[in-house]
Amino acid sequence: MSDWIKKLFVERSDLFLKLMNERWPRTEELVNGMVKVLNDYGVTSGNLLDLCCGNGRISVYMAKKGFKTVGVDISKAFIEDAGNKAREHGVSSSVTFLEGDVRKLKEVIGDVSEPFDVVVNAWTSIGYFSQEDDLNIFKQARELSREGAILFIAETTHSDFIFLKFTPTAYTEVDNIVMLENRKYDPTTSRIASSWAFYNKRGEDLKFIDRVEIEHHIYSLSELSSLLRKAGWETVACYGSLLTLQPMNPLTSLNIVARAR
Numbered sequence: 001m002s003d004w005i006k007k008l009f010v011e012r013s014d015l016f017l018k019l020m021n022e023r024w025p026r027t028e029e030l031v032n033g034m035v036k037v038l039n040d041y042g043v044t045s046g047n048l049l050d051l052c053c054g055n056g057r058i059s060v061y062m063a064k065k066g067f068k069t070v071g072v073d074i075s076k077a078f079i080e081d082a083g084n085k086a087r088e089h090g091v092s093s094s095v096t097f098l099e100g101d102v103r104k105l106k107e108v109i110g111d112v113s114e115p116f117d118v119v120v121n122a123w124t125s126i127g128y129f130s131q132e133d134d135l136n137i138f139k140q141a142r143e144l145s146r147e148g149a150i151l152f153i154a155e156t157t158h159s160d161f162i163f164l165k166f167t168p169t170a171y172t173e174v175d176n177i178v179m180l181e182n183r184k185y186d187p188t189t190s191r192i193a194s195s196w197a198f199y200n201k202r203g204e205d206l207k208f209i210d211r212v213e214i215e216h217h218i219y220s221l222s223e224l225s226s227l228l229r230k231a232g233w234e235t236v237a238c239y240g241s242l243l244t245l246q247p248m249n250p251l252t253s254l255n256i257v258a259r260a261r
Contacts, residue, residue, distance in 0.1 A: 002129070004213055004214045005074065008196070009074055013078060014077070015198050017078070018177050019172070020055050022174055027058060027061050029243045030155070033244070033245055035065055037150070038118065041148075044066075045067060047067070047113050047116045047117050048067045048116060048119070049118070049120070050070065051125065052072070052074075052121060053071030053072060053073045053082060053097065054078050055082045055085060056071050058122055059095050060086050064091055070098065071095065071096070071097045072097075074100065074102070098112070102137050103129065103137060105137060106144060115145055115146045115149075116144055117145070118149060118150050118151075119149065119151045120151075121152070121153050122152070122153075124156045127216040127217035127219060138228055138232075139230075139231040141231075143232075147260055149259070150258070151256075152256070153254065153256040154242055154255050156254040157218055157254070158220055159220040160221075161251060161253070162185055162218050163250075165251065166183070168182065168183050169182055176201050177200065177201070179197065179199075181196050181197075182197075183195075190218045190219070190220070191216065194213075194215070195211060196211065196214060197211045198212075232261050236259050238255060238257065
C-alpha cells in the first residue's frame with residue numbers, strides 16, 4: 001500500500017470521512033442517472049460491485065433501488081461507517097461491505113456474491129497505484145462479472161480538464177475542518193503531486209492537524225478506454241455528468257459506461 005493511501009484513508013480516516021459525507025446529499029441524483037443508463041441496457045436489478053466504496057453512498061442508494069450490493073474499501077473506518085449508513089437507510093439486508101485491497105479483489109470477494117451485473121468506480125478512485133495495477137483491478141472485476149455487465153467510472157477527473165483548468169491551490173471547509181491544498185501537475189506524465197494540509201478552525205484561528213502528501217495518475221478518456229479494453233470492457237458511452245447525462249467535454253468530469261465483452 002502506498003504511504004499516502006494508508007495515511008489518508010486508514011490513519012486519518014476521520015478527516016477524509018468529513019469530505020466523503022459532503023457528497024452524500026447529491027448521491028441520489030447520481031444514482032438516478034445511473035439507473036436510467038442501466039435501464040437503457042436492460043439492467044433493472046441484480047448484483048452490484050462498488051470498488052473503493054468509501055463509506056458506502058453509492059452502494060446504499062443502489063440498494064434502495066433494488067440492487068444487491070457489495071462494497072470494497074481498504075479502510076476499516078469507512079467500512080464501519082458504511083454499515084452504519086446502511087442501517088440508517090434501512091438496507092442492511094441488501095448490502096455487504098468488505099474491508100480489503102482492490103488489487104486483491106477476487107480474494108477479498110471470495111464467494112460472497114453471484115456474478116456481478118454492475119460494477120462502479122466513483123470519485124477519481126483510480127490512478128492511485130501503477131497502471132498495471134489498475135489494469136489488474138478491472139480484469140478481476142471483469143472475471144467476477146457476467147458477460148454484458150455494465151461498468152461505470154463516475155465523477156472522475158481527466159487529463160484534459162486538468163490541462164485546461166489546473167489550479168495550484170485549493171481551499172475546502174467542512175464543519176470545523178479546513179483543508180488547504182497545493183498541487184503540482186506534470187503533463188508529460190499526467191501525474192499530480194498534492195499536499196493536503198488539515199486545520200481545525202477555531203473562530204478566526206487555524207490550528208494545524210496533519211499533512212498528507214499525495215501522488216496519482218490522471219487518465220485521459222482514450223487512455224482509460226484502452227486500459228478497460230485490455231481488461232475485457234468496451235466503452236459504450238461517456239458523459240460529462242451522470243446526474244444530467246450531458247455529453248462529456250474538456251470542462252466536465254469523466255463518466256464512462258463500459259460493457260463486459
